[in-house]
Amino acid sequence: MAANLAAYRAQLSGQTAILGVVKADAYGLGALAVARKLSQGGVNYFGVAALREVEELRQGGLTAPLLLLSQPDPQYAAKIVELGATATVYESAFAEQLSRAAPGGIKIHVKVDTGMNRIGLPPGELAGFLRGLEKYKNLEVEGLFTHLACLGAAGRKQLAEFADCVSAAKKIIPNLKYVHALSSLAVGEFPEAQYDMVRLGIGLYRGVLALKSRVMLVKTIQPGEAVSYGATFVADKPLRIATISAGYADGLSRLLSNRGRVLLNGRSYKLCGQICMDMCLAVVDDTVAVGNEVVLIGAQGGQEITAQELADLTDTIDYEIICGISKRVPRFYLE
Structure with a gap:
């Protein structure tokens, strides 16, 4: 800033x-x-x-x-x-x-x-x-x-x-x-x-904010199994799915369901299924474990997700993305 x-x-x-x-x-x-x-x-x-x-x-x-x-x-x-x-x-x-x-x-x-x-x-x-x-x-x-x-x-x-x-x-x-x-x-x-x-x-x-969370659970689902509400994502092969502690009540728009991505261990992973009020899910690999840091906005390992990227995916402006981060998300200020 x-x-x-x-x-x-x-x-x-x-x-x-x-x-x-x-x-x-x-x-x-x-x-x-x-x-x-x-x-x-x-x-x-x-x-x-x-x-x-x-x-x-x-x-x-x-x-x-x-x-x-x-x-x-x-x-x-x-x-x-x-x-x-x-x-x-x-x-x-x-x-x-x-x-x-x-x-x-x-x-x-x-x-x-x-x-x-x-x-x-x-x-x-x-x-x-x-x-x-x-x-x-x-x-x-x-x-x-x-x-x-x-x-x-x-x-x-x-x-x-x-x-x-x-x-x-x-x-x-x-x-x-x-x-x-x-x-x-x-x-x-x-x-x-x-x-x-x-x-x-x-x-x-712009560029001063990082929005982060953690992996709550990692599990493997089989072909034909669905994730989240409405079963909008169905596995076509065995998949590792990470449950992340962040949802639309935190400011992660449901319009990012099956469209957005997160960063884990410096790599990009696609969100899958409908974003819930308190959680979202991503298709991951064997390198991802419970407790790993998840970046929803910000940089990690040479990769970056900007508020503008989320705005483009949801047909809005970056102002709305950052204003939408709810009060229940704790803020930490770093020099």
Whole structure:
């Protein structure tokens, strides 16, 4: 992770701040541990998606600024203030409620929707919205941001619209501290649009995770015998089958049934039969024994299984693969 952070820093201006995105438990890696590690690397602002995530980080002792990346229901305004989070704002009713809840003041970032069509303020309404915020003296507009839906030409179109928004905003708030539009994948594509901050998530986390288990049992089955639910795999000859302590409740998608592979003793073995809630099975050889380490994601003996490989096999993205590793899987952090 430190190497990934350093690689991004090499692409950024020395004045560009990094917001470490640790939502969804830092994409499944463990938000508090990741935030602490990134803090050691000089990251001093973090982004989350839910108030519960803010609460967990504060309870864990993280005091750095936390940007809540979306606007919750107005009834939670007081909780945002209590937790000392920076609020995202794009609706007048929420701004009013937040002002009432924060007599001592609170920092906010205004979200503009330049084409994602998910959340945010329409660009044409930005100037009027910012002028409307001027009556709330306790709301400090610290930032302005947008979210790109695509790279390439579509991303450039969004950035052009956002540039107009930035110009309009700075006529009203000349000392706007943070303007941000780029996430991990966009930094390399649009280096000219770094502004004051970039939001880094998946780009920090790729290649840092290994998902491992152990062999529970090894047995030989005969021709015509099936394994697991639905009998979707039937032996055509005597086969050694290893039962592995990992299943879909741990984050191993059932879509990998009869398709995925595991690493054992530096060799690759195919999964067989339906992946169960707590276990999966693989066709192995005589070198495999009970207690052997099994790599589900990661490297072993010159072989590697990446989250992207699993994503390709299950028609998804690597984000979903690592976010899907469940809470019951223990996390160990190695330097």
